[in-house]
Amino acid sequence: MRIISSVLLFIAAGFLVGCHSDAPVTRLATKQGEQVPVPPFSIAITLDNEAREKLENAGESIKGWIVFDGDGTRLPGEKTAPHREVFLGTHDFELERSGTIRIKDATVSKEAYARLSDRNYHFTINVVSGRRSFGNNVLSGGFAMGKFEDLADGKPVRIYCSLLDTGR
Structure with a gap:
């Protein structure tokens, strides 16, 4: 069931991609079984002026989730589609405003981690508006992906968001 939920979240991100911060972080997901810590890293989320103003005026939050997967058995x-052969897990966060967040409490499945053929596994970050004030996501551009070796320089993963074009 967790895999199905994660797959649905991943697919939804493809359609509703939208944007992190020094604001408080709320842990949304629970983990089951033994876990392995994910190396800490940072995500810098920047909203353009129009998006920042719209979210701030509405008191809207920013939600995000990170999918961890890799190559292996x-x-x-x-x-595991649309993920790679080894689905490791997800980490969710929610912020009050844009900025930089340090991801330091994410974990992945120990059992799945043991099946990796390459310990330099992948991450995919999706960011959307919180859907507390608006019924649908209003952000565009909230997506980044890479491998952990990409984070060796200590620089944050950068995500830029604007408002979705609603055709008005």
Whole structure:
């Protein structure tokens, strides 16, 4: 069931991608089983002026989730699409405003981690408006992906968001 939920979140991100901060972080997901810590890293989320103003005026938050996956041995009968062969888990966050957040409490499945053929696994970050004031996501551009070796320089992953074009 967790894989199905994660897959649906990943697919939804493709359609509703939208934008992190020194603001308080709320942990949204719970983990089951033994976990391995993810190396700490930072995400810098920048909203253009129009998006920042719209979210601030509405008291809207920014939500995000990180999907961790990698190459390795898939379990017999396991379907991991759209992820790679080894789905490691997710980490969710929510912010009051844009800025830089330090991800230091993310974990992944120890069992899945043991099946990796390359410990330099992948991350995919999706960011959207919080949907507390607006019924739908209003942000565009909230997406980044890479491998952990990309973070070796200590610089944050940068995500830039603007407002979705609603055709008005």
